[in-house]
Amino acid sequence: MNFSTRAIHAGQEPDLETGAVNVPVYLTSTYAQESVGVVKFADYGRGDNPTRAALETVLASLEGGQFAIAFSSGLAATDSMLRTLSPGDRVMLSADAYGGTFRMLTKIFGPWGIATDVVDLSDVDAVASSWREGTKLVWAETPSNPWLRIADIATLADITHRHGAQLVVDNTFATPYLQTPLALGADVVMHSTTKYLGGHSDAIGGMLVTNDADLAARLKFFQYAVGAIPGPLDCYLIMRGIRTLAVRMDRHQENAARVAAMLVSHPNIERVWYPGLENHPNHKVALDQMRGFGGMVSVEVAGGAVRATQFVEKTKVFTLAESLGGVESLIEIPAQMTHMSTSGSLLEIPENLVRLSVGIEDAEDLLEDLHQALT
Numbered sequence: 001m002n003f004s005t006r007a008i009h010a011g012q013e014p015d016l017e018t019g020a021v022n023v024p025v026y027l028t029s030t031y032a033q034e035s036v037g038v039v040k041f042a043d044y045g046r047g048d049n050p051t052r053a054a055l056e057t058v059l060a061s062l063e064g065g066q067f068a069i070a071f072s073s074g075l076a077a078t079d080s081m082l083r084t085l086s087p088g089d090r091v092m093l094s095a096d097a098y099g100g101t102f103r104m105l106t107k108i109f110g111p112w113g114i115a116t117d118v119v120d121l122s123d124v125d126a127v128a129s130s131w132r133e134g135t136k137l138v139w140a141e142t143p144s145n146p147w148l149r150i151a152d153i154a155t156l157a158d159i160t161h162r163h164g165a166q167l168v169v170d171n172t173f174a175t176p177y178l179q180t181p182l183a184l185g186a187d188v189v190m191h192s193t194t195k196y197l198g199g200h201s202d203a204i205g206g207m208l209v210t211n212d213a214d215l216a217a218r219l220k221f222f223q224y225a226v227g228a229i230p231g232p233l234d235c236y237l238i239m240r241g242i243r244t245l246a247v248r249m250d251r252h253q254e255n256a257a258r259v260a261a262m263l264v265s266h267p268n269i270e271r272v273w274y275p276g277l278e279n280h281p282n283h284k285v286a287l288d289q290m291r292g293f294g295g296m297v298s299v300e301v302a303g304g305a306v307r308a309t310q311f312v313e314k315t316k317v318f319t320l321a322e323s324l325g326g327v328e329s330l331i332e333i334p335a336q337m338t339h340m341s342t343s344g345s346l347l348e349i350p351e352n353l354v355r356l357s358v359g360i361e362d363a364e365d366l367l368e369d370l371h372q373a374l375t
């Protein structure tokens with residue numbers, strides 16, 4: 001079946017007993033046992049929940065994976081994946097990865113004995129030459145955040161597997177509608193379901209998807225034994241978002257392309273970063289591996305931090321806020337907001353960079369808003 005049909009039906013058959021067309025929100029922490037140790041579905045809510053299972057089923061289907069494991073946030077998913085490593089191992093991380101991923105690796109897993117090498121993963125030669133004894137995991141974010149660089153997933157998977165390591169792709173920006181990393185050779189797909197999958201800025205969640213049964217069993221064990229599980233209502237909200245993912249993404253990228261085109265010719269904008277632009281350094285790779293260019297646009301504002309701050313504070317339709325991927329347009333300054341934890345590091349972002357999460361409002365209103373805020 002095709003994408004939207006799976007988004008709406010996978011794991012979401014009408015309830016057998018009542019015929020309800022929506023998966024019920026199973027608010028239960030425990031389950032009645034038929035006799036000691038004999039259970040119908042599960043024995044305790046941390047281990048399994050039917051609403052959570054439905055969400056895992058639909059996202060596994062969309063990513064083309066056999067196993068999906070849901071977490072209480074994107075970072076909780078990242079944490080469980082990193083727990084598969086041992087002290088002495090190394091992680092190779094995208095040069096402009098999500099700030100929280102970098103923070104977790106350096107502040108939490110660093111002291112625990114996991115080293116991190118920050119590499120521009122869109123540069124295949126840099127990946128090959130930065131490989132170190134002990135590199136066990138490559139953590140790629142593509143499109144990356146906030147530069148929207150594109151890493152060639154199939155090539156990365158090749159290099160990674162030749163070294164006996166595993167490739168994780170953070171697919172939060174692209175979503176499975178635009179890119180399916182497992183089909184390109186990645187071992188694991190990670191999501192912050194908080195963003196486009198949920199799509200309405202009303203729930204926080206994370207997910208790991210894989211076809212590796214042994215790895216899935218370990219991750220499932222971490223979900224249960226560490227306990228960073230999403231609540232059933234959040235699972236329901238994210239699943240409801242997923243049902244409209246395709247139509248939302250179509251509109252997000254249509255609007256983003258128009259915003260990018262307008263900003264390219266604006267005198268107060270020095271540079272626009274959008275993978276759909278022909279002058280984007282990785283445009284060709286994006287064309288090959290993605291089914292669209294997504295809804296995120298980054299720009300460098302002329303006049304430095306002062307003008308960038310004026311710009312983001314003057315918009316009326318674009319809300320000044322962190323996060324992305326909701327129906328509403330958001331605008332932010334990574335150096336002062338989402339990427340503060342990278343200050344002084346190799347991942348530091350220039351002060352005049354502004355990141356736009358282009359929503360699904362009417363394009364004319366978005367263009368007019370950006371126009372007035374830039375003058």
Ligand SMILES: *Cc1c(COP(=O)(O)O)cnc(C)c1O
Binds near residue numbers: 073076170172195204
């Ligand atoms: C938001 C985000 C995360 C972290 O997810 P949370 O749900 O906020 O914990 C990780 N990666 C990317 C690309 C993100 O945008």
